[in-house]
Amino acid sequence: MDETMKTEPVQELSASLEDYLEAIFNLADESEGARSKDIAEALSVARSSVTGALQALREKGLANYRPYGCITLTESGQARAAEVVRKHNILKSFFVNVLGVDADVAQQAACKAEHALGPEIISRLLSFIKYVTESHRHGRDVAEEFREFHKSRSGRKARTVEP
Amino acid sequence: MDETMKTEPVQELSASLEDYLEAIFNLADESEGARSKDIAEALSVARSSVTGALQALREKGLANYRPYGCITLTESGQARAAEVVRKHNILKSFFVNVLGVDADVAQQAACKAEHALGPEIISRLLSFIKYVTESHRHGRDVAEEFREFHKSRSGRKARTVEP
DNA sequence: TGACAAAGTTAGGTTTGGCTAACTATTATG
DNA sequence: CATAATAGTTAGCCAAACCTAACTTTGTCA
Known part of the structure; x- marks a missing residue:
């Protein structure tokens, strides 16, 4: 009865999004909450690309993200990241x-x-x-x-x- | 003095194009010259996608291809394919x-x-x-x-x- | 040979992931 | 507190790969 509860078949994730997940996970270890800047740097990608990826991750329920806010992973985001x-x-x-x-x-x-x-x-x-x-x-x-x-x-x- | 002679730094090739190269290479073993139909089948891809890939491979000097013609690899195409x-x-x-x-x-x-x-x-x-x-x-x-x-x-x- | 089926191509659309440039929000500092 | 620097976002663009649908070429065979 909870829409987050629909038997997720472990949704497919692109290599690119997995990379973002991994970067966020690693950055969040030291200092809680990753910063967009550092993600961009870690992946050698433009800052604007990070914004796009974060939106995608949020839509998939993997990242807690809102504009200008600090970036963390959801439960399932952490699980996926840890796997990677x-x-x-x-x-x-x-x-x-x-x-x-x-x-x-x-x-x-x-x-x-x-x-x-x-x-x-x-x-x-x-x-x-x-x-x-x-x-x-x-x-x-x-x-x-x-x-x-x-x-x-x-x-x-x-x-x-x-x- | 031959434009095919410019010290190629082993041009980067996308995973996708490598797959095409590999498929053509394998198909050309049995029966000389691969057919577009079979490449499409081997890679589970639409026939039109194969046409696009062949154009890309030709542009990179890796495949001998002309519309409706039979498909073979050039010398360097074969080399790359063999590597893959x-x-x-x-x-x-x-x-x-x-x-x-x-x-x-x-x-x-x-x-x-x-x-x-x-x-x-x-x-x-x-x-x-x-x-x-x-x-x-x-x-x-x-x-x-x-x-x-x-x-x-x-x-x-x-x-x-x-x- | 002529018509039909199969193979191949073209046109046009979608998605993904990236970029730059310009704008906005936040933060730090004199 | 005002303002400059930094961080983040948006808009608009591009390229790679893929797709479907419609069209053209080729090849087969009655």
Whole structure:
């Protein structure tokens, strides 16, 4: 009997809006309530684009927003944001701690891939990170072993043309 | 002195156009020259959308296309397509053979993630697959071990509320 | 060969997400 | 408190992708 109660089928959200959600979530951690300016900066986007996105998020019931007001997320906004952030962290951790990628490359890749991978993959990825961590504690460090393997392998077949 | 010779900085390509490239590449394998109809079908898109994409690809020098003609890729079109396909296959293989994900879930995920991950990550992923394969040949199968680990772990923490 | 079906294109519309420039509100400061 | 600087909004524009509906080309076959 409450229109907010209609069995939401976890509405689809564009990559772009997920990015805004994530940025707001991160900014709201430090200092409560994000400022439009900082969102724009975090996403390298014009301030006016932020206004547009906030309106969209409000319409979807994800952000508490009114002109000139401070920006927070609703319950469901926080839930969605937390999900995105979780994906992000799992991906980044995998890239860094398993694949041995540089932190900033990993960061960027995670930003993009977080929108592309569903729960099944993410859950297994998390599991895999744990598996690798365990392997470390149990004396045969898979990540370390792989890094060795990778090092010895890379540098091969760089020049396919020259003899 | 040849205008096709201007040091191309590997022009950026949208995810959408990469998808078209990939579809054309795959269709052109069997039967030489892809048909618009089949591209539309492969990508679940209207036929008119394919026409638009083909014009864009032609403008970028990636597809040989003229109205009503048969569709092939140029040299550089093939190169780009092959790159995309390679990413796709590496990702899928990782999802299936390392993470143990179902083939069709992996297929879908690879389709999306292939546009999000750069060469650094892809190269390490490939390396990692090889590492896992080697581990198999050397008698301690990491993939298998992980699947065990995952099985035993999943099913845990399903109900976080009930005691 | 001529007509019809299938394939392809064009025209025109929508949505999303971004931009700049100009305007308005808020905040800070002398 | 007045006013300048900063933050935020609005208006208007653009481009990418997609769509439907109507039209044209091509190819098939009776």
